[in-house]
Amino acid sequence: MSAESDNEDVPAVSSIWGGRFAAAPSAIMEDINASIDFDRRLVFHDIEASRAHCKMLIQQGIITPGDGEAILAGLERVHREAEAGTLAFSRALEDVHMNVESRLAALIGDAAGRLHTARSRNDQVATDFRLWLRDAIDDLDRGLARLQAVLIDRAEAHAGDIMPGFTHLQTAQPVTLGHHLLAYVEMLGRDRGRLSDARGRLNECPLGAAALAGTSFPIDRRMTAAALGFARPCANSLDAVSDRDFAVEFLAAGSLLGVHLSRLAEELVIWSAEPFGFVRLADQYSTGSSIMPQTRNPDAAELVRAKTGRLMGALTTLLVVLKGLPLAYGKDLQEDKEPVFDAADTLGLCIAATAGMLETATFDTVRMRATAGKGFAGATDLADWLVRVGGLAFRRAHHVVGALVKMAEARGCNLEDLALADMRTVEPLIDADVYTVLGVDHSVASRISEGGTAPALVRAAAAEARRRFLG
Numbered sequence: 001m002s003a004e005s006d007n008e009d010v011p012a013v014s015s016i017w018g019g020r021f022a023a024a025p026s027a028i029m030e031d032i033n034a035s036i037d038f039d040r041r042l043v044f045h046d047i048e049a050s051r052a053h054c055k056m057l058i059q060q061g062i063i064t065p066g067d068g069e070a071i072l073a074g075l076e077r078v079h080r081e082a083e084a085g086t087l088a089f090s091r092a093l094e095d096v097h098m099n100v101e102s103r104l105a106a107l108i109g110d111a112a113g114r115l116h117t118a119r120s121r122n123d124q125v126a127t128d129f130r131l132w133l134r135d136a137i138d139d140l141d142r143g144l145a146r147l148q149a150v151l152i153d154r155a156e157a158h159a160g161d162i163m164p165g166f167t168h169l170q171t172a173q174p175v176t177l178g179h180h181l182l183a184y185v186e187m188l189g190r191d192r193g194r195l196s197d198a199r200g201r202l203n204e205c206p207l208g209a210a211a212l213a214g215t216s217f218p219i220d221r222r223m224t225a226a227a228l229g230f231a232r233p234c235a236n237s238l239d240a241v242s243d244r245d246f247a248v249e250f251l252a253a254g255s256l257l258g259v260h261l262s263r264l265a266e267e268l269v270i271w272s273a274e275p276f277g278f279v280r281l282a283d284q285y286s287t288g289s290s291i292m293p294q295t296r297n298p299d300a301a302e303l304v305r306a307k308t309g310r311l312m313g314a315l316t317t318l319l320v321v322l323k324g325l326p327l328a329y330g331k332d333l334q335e336d337k338e339p340v341f342d343a344a345d346t347l348g349l350c351i352a353a354t355a356g357m358l359e360t361a362t363f364d365t366v367r368m369r370a371t372a373g374k375g376f377a378g379a380t381d382l383a384d385w386l387v388r389v390g391g392l393a394f395r396r397a398h399h400v401v402g403a404l405v406k407m408a409e410a411r412g413c414n415l416e417d418l419a420l421a422d423m424r425t426v427e428p429l430i431d432a433d434v435y436t437v438l439g440v441d442h443s444v445a446s447r448i449s450e451g452g453t454a455p456a457l458v459r460a461a462a463a464e465a466r467r468r469f470l471g
């Protein structure tokens with residue numbers, strides 16, 4: 001007599017794996033074990049992988065065409081239900097794989113039980129997750145290309161607009177706003193490259209590794225890999241079910257991307273602060289204060305800046321999960337999904353918010369230009385001129401300009417406001433030509449070395465960036 005029939009209060013054991021069990025899991029066991037609340041996001045990829053597996057089983061004569069057709073038709077119905085939002089998910093069925101299979105069984109009966117021939121949830125989940133992440137990377141890449149396009153458009157429009165360039169957040173040398181914006185286009189280009197590298201290594205198919213050792217059925221792994229758009233099957237079955245490097249790589253690339261977005265966000269926060277006043281974020285991307293009527297807060301930029309923390313947290317989470325994990329599959333690996341889902345969502349939102357802010361922001365180019373002229377931003381130009389025209393050693397020129405800056409500072413004026421006679425008390429070589437090199441327009445126009453900030457170069461760089469990144 002079975003344990004169940006002894007006591008009618010004992011809930012049914014799992015219909016999927018309960019063969020050797022007499023009692024169902026406790027409620028706490030179900031809480032810690034069930035992943036359906038988050039892995040339901042894999043449902044479409046799970047069905048896609050099952051379709052490919054089923055067609056392969058038919059072709060290899062492992063299941064009959066009759067059973068196979070019934071399974072494919074059933075999977076089609078489950079897909080439609082998932083699309084319509086009517087597919088019910090049950091925690092008792094643990095995860096998305098068992099939920100789909102159980103619904104399939106309800107729809108087509110016994111044939112459903114043949115779908116799991118020559119596979120395991122271990123190779124199944126690794127396959128589903130790679131498929132999901134591949135799509136997520138493609139989505140993010142599209143978002144990044146759009147953000148680059150916004151930056152390039154704005155850079156082109158502001159190729160000749162002068163702003164102070166900073167080092168140590170001290171006014172350093174004048175640059176153009178276009179040049180500054182294009183710096184982020186480069187960062188995002190490298191981010192896209194890293195995501196694309198990760199996608200390339202990700203694109204191998206675990207399906208057919210089964211639980212860990214492969215299978216005795218005559219499967220065709222190349223067929224399923226090709227059907228799912230993978231470049232090839234994973235070479236080693238143990239590695240196939242235990243590898244989550246692709247997720248780590250995604251989170252690492254995503255963390256660095258988040259760092260870049262946070263740097264841009266921080267600049268928007270600083271630039272929109274009243275004492276700077278370089279940029280005004282649109283109403284759609286600003287909020288007010290409930291107490292201070294005058295404030296316009298750059299909340300979206302602040303949140304982009306902060307959300308980087310979640311991305312790094314996700315990377316750390318997964319690295320710690322994987323550290324010291326013996327081969328092959330361990331349930332630890334179920335903890336891979338939430339950090340990846342959260343990071344992908346967070347990145348998508350931050351990219352869209354950054355593009356939205358930049359697209360709608362108004363730069364106060366008059367104010368930027370006026371600020372660029374302050375803080376002795378022309379000091380390097382003056383030193384360079386002394387080297388070029390006066391033949392001074394750069395160190396000596398640096399010293400001379402330092403003395404001139406001190407003089408101007410004491411008088412509360414700019415370098416170009418000093419009288420020639422006063423300048424000559426510091427360095428007699430200086431003549432009236434000095435005034436042609438002082439001033440921000442001359443400064444930026446003279447920066448014509450490759451990758452420099454001269455407006456003509458910035459215009460060319462914007463066109464080149466469009467070709468390199470959006471072509």
Ligand code: ARG
Pocket residue numbers: 035039095096121122125329331333334
């Ligand atoms: N939900 C599981 C996961 O995400 C699926 C694999 C379960 N495999 C197992 N042997 N229990 O990892």
